[in-house]
Amino acid sequence: MRIKRTYNILFKQYGPQHWWPGDTPFEIMVGSVLTQNTAWTNVEKAINNLKQANALSAETILSTHHARLAKWLRPSGYFNIKAKRLKNFCQWYVEQGGFKSLSKLDTKRLREQLLSVNGVGPETADDIMLYAFERPVFVIDAYTRRIFSRIGAVSGEESYEELRQIFEKALKPDVALYNEYHALIVKHGKDICRSRPRCDQCCLTGVCQE
């Protein structure tokens, strides 16, 4: 119930966030890998480099030499490891037959497949599941843990999977809802919770005092 209420409070506060920015599912997937521990503004620069080089496709990325790819990815940080991860992902993506073929997999299988790629962990996999494949998978991130432990809805010691189950049980399996909620959590985390460590001064006050 707290989880549902908090969504309403955040949505009222911030409005729709229009996530995930990206013209195609593949662009969203690339962004998911590049945004690992990285500010989104830096990811946009890297994606723009790929677009400008006409290299925003799995085949092109795979056929590009490491140094060249790393140079395009440079603004997003960790460019050497991300060049490898992006190639790992593209290799898998092509082997699996691309978006249309992957879309035929059920949600559980698709998630397992994503997690088998070196460089794709739970959060990246779930970003791709939700925002590229539009599956009702709730994305957990550091903000989710921080905000909801701060308001006492969870302990904060839960594993990624435990938290995901908590949210998915509290909410209907609704892609549009999960999409908006995760984006709102990130928005709130950035705007308020970092600068104000105590939630009694933020817009979740009503939730905290329940």
Added chain:
DNA sequence: ACCCAGGGTCATA
């Protein structure tokens, strides 16, 4: 100058 961002892997114990 310092902190952290829309994390994940690997080595070590």
Added chain:
DNA sequence: TATGACCATGGG
């Protein structure tokens, strides 16, 4: 299973 080191740019 649970820490710690490591990856690296850019904005505040």
